[in-house]
Amino acid sequence: MASRSAGGGKPVERALNVLALLKSSRVPLTLDAITNEVPGYPDEAVARRAMFERDKRLLREAGVVLHVTVQDDNTSAYSVDANDLEVHLDLERDERHALGVALAAVHLGVGQGRSAAGWLADDARADVAAPIAVLGGREGLRTLYAASVERAPALFHYHGERRDVVVERLAAKDGYWYVLGFDRTRGDRRTFRVDRIEGDVELGERGSALAPPGPVAEVPSDPWGFGADAPVEVDVRIDAVRALAVRREVGADRVVAEGDDGSITVRLRVANPEALRSWALGLLDHAEVLAPPPVRALVVGWLEAVAGGQA
């Protein structure tokens, strides 16, 4: 172990000493007060200021909030608020352990990282034999979450159009992530599928994202219920082989007819005919889209294209 010498000229070490000083001080401190106490600053005034500016930038980039007050003699003085820097969770032992279990048992697939607030939880990997849940995701998810926490608008492209969204909810369902919020571009609440966001998500000005009063948009209960089109009712016949499974999947209340051969006809509310087509074709020979004619024609056209297109 090295001897305890008083500081040094390295940025991280200097920044740590500056932060310790500010944290312990009851009053804001000026540049002179700080650099006179913390080792490593040059004597020459211009160089001293330049180094201090770099150290301030380092602290801010590390997430430290530096408050600046202007004193009577027009000099700036700096302070930190412990509430900005620290979190007082008062976690019980079992709560910390449970959070550790959650980190070990759930894989996000992206951006999880061991240092992702893992210091707040126990290391419970030994208690988790295998992951219980895998959720897919993209890097943009963390940015969208930050948008909500920091009350900053989320800026992204969707269907070729730039959107400015106040994020109200992030929802995972059926293997997809959705962001629900107030679309300031359209002046209405919208639901977006995160995997359809084109490019990166950026954050606007912190604290500027305010949504009007009203209920948060809904996550669609079915993939075909999520779309830009006005909803239409679509009848799909399911043969006896898959009738039980489909009845359970869409709900018995969607069954509008039952055949003597064990088949059923379900009536689905569809705002996304392409999603409905994908679902029906996934059932192969066990499903047939009956009505309305435009949706049936959509399926037929698709099948004709596949029959003629795929080599």
Next chain:
Amino acid sequence: MSRGPEPGEARLRRLLAMLPFVMERGEVTVAELAERFDASPDRIVAELEMAACCGLPPYTDELIDLWIDQDVVHAGVPRIFDQPLRPTAREAFALVVAAEALLAVPGADPHGPLARGVAKLQAALEQGDVVVVDLGQPWCLRDLRAAVEAHERVEVTYWSAWRDATTTRLVDPWATYTAHGRWYLDGYCHAAGARRRFRVDRIDELRPTGEHFDPVPVDPPVEAGLAPGSDTRTVVLRLPAAARWVTEAYALTAVEALDGGGLRVTLEVAGRRWLERLLLRVGPEAVVESPEDLAGVGRDAAGRLLQRYR
């Protein structure tokens, strides 16, 4: 593990998280810190040794009180950085989502330690119900999880997608888990005489048998999907840009970006019907590059289904 030059802000942030962590626990091994804070042991030691020289003027008595002895970091008097670092939203995201996901698993205690812990975190971040996780609940999931807990053999009537056929079989249920929106069961299939993975939503009927089996340590792969077997084949597909959803919906062994936004993907396929399903969903621009004998699968399936519509 971090390698090479690391930005100063990242080093500082890690220190600010690590110092209160060590102080709260009193002693922690270097190995655990390296693992938890994603840095090499040498870097951890160097950073902490530097931190031990920091503190308050005149930098004699009021220094950060820690030392390293035989790869264990010891904290003395907690001072200065003795409270947990407030996580940024990005740092908190993984923890919040993991907690909400685990709380969405059927049987989770909505008032237990996990629920209380994440509620405290969300309150500290001034966040309410921003993250909602719905893992779904196939009709037999609770009974199945109970059978896994009890090591009880079950009889299942199961629709096999790759065969497009329904069979009844005895299964020793080893573990259930959810991946990308689907629940899976790993277990021993007595009909196959081997380990099999089942999609829980394809179980049409589930019956207890009253028979029990010896528990088997199981480590399901993180990426669910087809478990390769003797009847699987490697298929290479060329997909249009519009079919990028395939990369998130299916377990792929290789993905190659192509000019124009398309993809070349490699995956294991068991059964013609399974491949038909995928190709029909992707549409006319999908191309089976190999094996050659599967090149017309999509076209033939589309032709067959068209008979229903005419």
